[in-house]
């Protein structure tokens with residue numbers, strides 16, 4: 001493809017000069033033929049016409065070739081655009097996959113990612129296109145130069161002098177445009193966010209009911225107006241200067257025009273040469289300004305690409321661990337004096353210690369924001385403790401091989417993802433090895449109590465979920481939770497199962513059933529359950545009460561009731577509600 005591009009560029013670059021030269025031959029040929037026809041001993045008309053007509057045909061052929069090369073260039077460029085855009089997008093997404101959760105939550109990095117994505121498909125291609133356009137125009141310019149120098153080297157100089165000021169101002173404004181783009185990037189992100197809220201099915205319900213359209217749209221407009229003021233200022237200045245300095249180009253053209261006319265009338269140039277020089281000067285001017293525009297455009301593209309490089313070169317945490325087995329298999333999971341603060345935040349977990357042996361069940365209870373989910377994020381190594389350590393089978397989590405660890409832990413978070421995919425694949429994501437395995441989907445769905453309603457769906461396990469795609473079905477909150485639960489059952493090899501509020505949206509009968517199945521299924525596994533419902537928590541072998549990042553009570557349900565502390569108080573409160 002690159003070879004084709006280079007060839008077409010060469011042809012499209014050289015031929016315009018050839019066309020101008022043939023044009024000169026034609027005019028001179030015509031003038032000569034007319035002279036001959038005026039004499040008394042004129043040969044037959046056809047004889048004088050033939051050479052000129054051949055030249056006309058040649059000119060036609062050259063123009064045809066230029067058109068062909070130009071088309072060839074366009075076709076190859078648009079294919080390149082598709083491929084290059086895709087390649088860059090894949091690079092961006094691949095990189096996103098290696099970033100840690102903490103990096104994702106860092107707004108500055110997120111900003112880089114969004115900016116990179118927004119410019120991804122256009123800038124790299126722009127750079128390639130401009131390189132070829134520069135090459136093509138430089139070749140044209142070179143060949144025009146060869147012709148023009150024969151008239152006068154001064155003409156060449158005038159040509160260059162006329163174009164330079166526009167170039168300098170363009171380069172300056174490119175830099176300014178880029179700085180503006182960077183400056184407004186947080187606001188643009190807010191705009192994108194508002195667009196999402198106003199136009200996506202998952203938020204539109206609330207937006208409508210609360211009547212937020214006007215409010216959000218107003219905010220959207222306000223951001224636009226603020227950004228637009230800056231943009232208008234820059235555009236007006238850019239175009240104003242472009243026009244004023246561009247006039248210089250027109251001026252030099254007409255000066256050269258006058259000069260060529262004078263020379264022709266004085267007899268130094270033939271009519272054909274005059275036509276050729278005018279054409280060469282005109283086209284040379286546009287080739288030169290196209291080259292210079294390409295250079296300043298390349299500079300601008302490079303500025304934007306620097307943002308892409310910055311993002312791609314973002315250091316990622318090394319996954320240094322290699323252990324696939326623990327030092328003391330069967331020891332289970334230990335938190336040893338673990339404390340944690342989110343990056344840039346204050347400490348949210350303080351000195352947490354716990355021990356969970358294989359086959360044991362643990363429940364975490366505590367107020368909103370007490371740190372339960374955070375504890376699970378540490379266990380799954382989405383974050384690392386700021387102090388203390390977490391040990392699985394005698395080996396620090398940090399020393400575990402990432403894949404081996406992932407295989408052992410199955411987690412369903414409160415805010416599990418509702419994939420806009422067929423229902424079967426929504427289960428399959430629970431185990432990438434069995435992503436397409438229908439038998440495993442069904443097995444998991446039976447455990448998670450999702451099998452019944454899935455079979456009633458129009459296309460069973462192949463029914464599309466969500467509203468983004470054709471025939472997508474929406475599920476109820478409880479049904480979604482059953483899907484999430486089944487997803488956890490897909491992880492057959494995991495021996496640590498974590499459910500973070502898995503049944504909040506289920507009806508009581510379903511919830512009771514879910515837990516009796518869960519216990520049966522996970523007899524030999526370690527289970528951690530987070531719930532605000534004491535009916536689900538009470539049967540756990542170990543219950544931890546978390547308060548403001550500390551474990552304040554621990555024991556079985558009976559022990560905790562006997563202690564008559566926070567747990568007992570909360571339990572009675574909830575029990576009273578049911579009486």
Ligand SMILES: Nc1ncnc2c1ncn2[C@@H]1O[C@H](COP(=O)(O)OP(=O)(O)OP(=O)(O)O)[C@@H](O)[C@H]1O
Nearest residue numbers: 105342345348366367368369370371372373374375
């Ligand atoms: N990504 C985050 N970055 C910074 N702080 C966070 C983040 N996630 C949670 N926090 C803070 O950490 C604390 C504990 O949050 P966590 O989600 O662990 O609570 P929780 O006990 O699971 O609450 P809930 O019962 O509401 O689910 C809260 O004060 C919260 O503001």
